Amino acid sequence: MKTLKRIGILTSGGDAPGMNPCIRAIVRAATAEGISCIGIRRGYAGLINSDIFELSNSAVDGLTKQGGTILYTARCDEFRQEEYQKKGAATCKHLGLDGVIALGGDGTFRGAEALSRQGVMVVGVPATIDNDMGCTEYTLGFDTACNTALDAIDKLRDTGQSHERVSVVEVMGRNAGHLALYTGLAAGASAVLLPERPVNFEKDVLEVIRRGCIRGRRHHIVVIAEGVGHATTYAKRIQDATGIEARVTVLGYIQRGGVPSARDRASAGLMGVHALDCLRRYDEAQAVVIQKGDIAHLPLHEANGMVRSLDETMSTICNRVDGSWYWDR
Numbered sequence: 001m002k003t004l005k006r007i008g009i010l011t012s013g014g015d016a017p018g019m020n021p022c023i024r025a026i027v028r029a030a031t032a033e034g035i036s037c038i039g040i041r042r043g044y045a046g047l048i049n050s051d052i053f054e055l056s057n058s059a060v061d062g063l064t065k066q067g068g069t070i071l072y073t074a075r076c077d078e079f080r081q082e083e084y085q086k087k088g089a090a091t092c093k094h095l096g097l098d099g100v101i102a103l104g105g106d107g108t109f110r111g112a113e114a115l116s117r118q119g120v121m122v123v124g125v126p127a128t129i130d131n132d133m134g135c136t137e138y139t140l141g142f143d144t145a146c147n148t149a150l151d152a153i154d155k156l157r158d159t160g161q162s163h164e165r166v167s168v169v170e171v172m173g174r175n176a177g178h179l180a181l182y183t184g185l186a187a188g189a190s191a192v193l194l195p196e197r198p199v200n201f202e203k204d205v206l207e208v209i210r211r212g213c214i215r216g217r218r219h220h221i222v223v224i225a226e227g228v229g230h231a232t233t234y235a236k237r238i239q240d241a242t243g244i245e246a247r248v249t250v251l252g253y254i255q256r257g258g259v260p261s262a263r264d265r266a267s268a269g270l271m272g273v274h275a276l277d278c279l280r281r282y283d284e285a286q287a288v289v290i291q292k293g294d295i296a297h298l299p300l301h302e303a304n305g306m307v308r309s310l311d312e313t314m315s316t317i318c319n320r321v322d323g324s325w326y327w328d329r
């Protein structure tokens with residue numbers, strides 16, 4: 001076990017609800033043990049430019065219920081270059097940091113690994129609404145984002161029902177369909193289009209809508225993951241082919257904001273404190289993960305090599321519940 005005196009915390013990439021409660025948990029646990037915390041602003045950009053501040057206990061007051069990140073966040077292209085990674089490591093050395101905890105998604109973890117190659121002890125905490133990291137079953141922010149999307153779809157259903165329309169809803173997720181899949185199941189969508197699955201538009205979407213109409217269904221929800229393409233294109237095709245009015249809603253950035261859910265707040269505490277323990281116990285960079293429902297960790301370079309696939313059980317269950325999803329028929 002190492003004795004830690006001073007640690008740095010940064011958030012990088014897209015913000016996620018749960019980042020703030022996680023920062024709070026780390027600071028609270030660290031200061032209780034006499035470890036001082038340095039906040040690094042705007043992720044790796046702040047590390048390069050020494051944009052830092054003292055993170056006291058009072059600085060994190062009230063963060064359990066705040067979305068976003070008080071550390072600000074950025075996507076820092078410069079940090080892909082070794083020259084800047086060395087600069088970041090020099091900042092850590094200059095500040096006397098015993099280690100850095102980096103919160104974010106895949107890009108953040110790659111940055112953390114690069115920083116560790118420059119001799120800095122780093123621990124990554126998975127935080128992205130996309131839940132698309134191979135090393136972990138859960139990333140902070142996913143649950144809140146699903147609930148935000150679900151709340152919006154429930155509202156769209158009201159107006160869709162009234163006008164007997166098809167609501168085509170585009171959800172975030174970059175190249176992954178986890179957010180769309182989970183939200184689609186929860187919302188009872190007629191069809192969900194995911195980048196991981198090839199779609200036969202006639203059979204998988206139009207036929208489903210037509211069958212629904214024969215059964216007396218007067219409105220339909222179609223969820224589209226942003227990685228599949230533009231929702232407007234699909235809505236036009238649906239309207240042209242079925243004669244039913246289709247309207248598009250792109251949920252966009254509202255999915256990244258809002259009060260973190262209970263799951264995200266609790267997971268933030270669990271992951272944050274576990275990250276602090278990893279800093280103390282290891283000399284090799286680590287990733288905090290959830291595996292088989294439990295908190296765990298693994299070497300960061302291993303974590304970064306892992307690929308996330310779509311949840312097969314969930315997609316099968318979706319098909320049995322709604323009987324209309326395309327990939328298992």
Ligand code: F6P
Pocket residue numbers: 014075105128129130172173174175226256
């Ligand atoms: O990774 C989180 C995410 O919100 C993705 O779902 C989305 O594709 C992307 O970030 C948007 O990134 P930016 O904030 O750079 O527009």
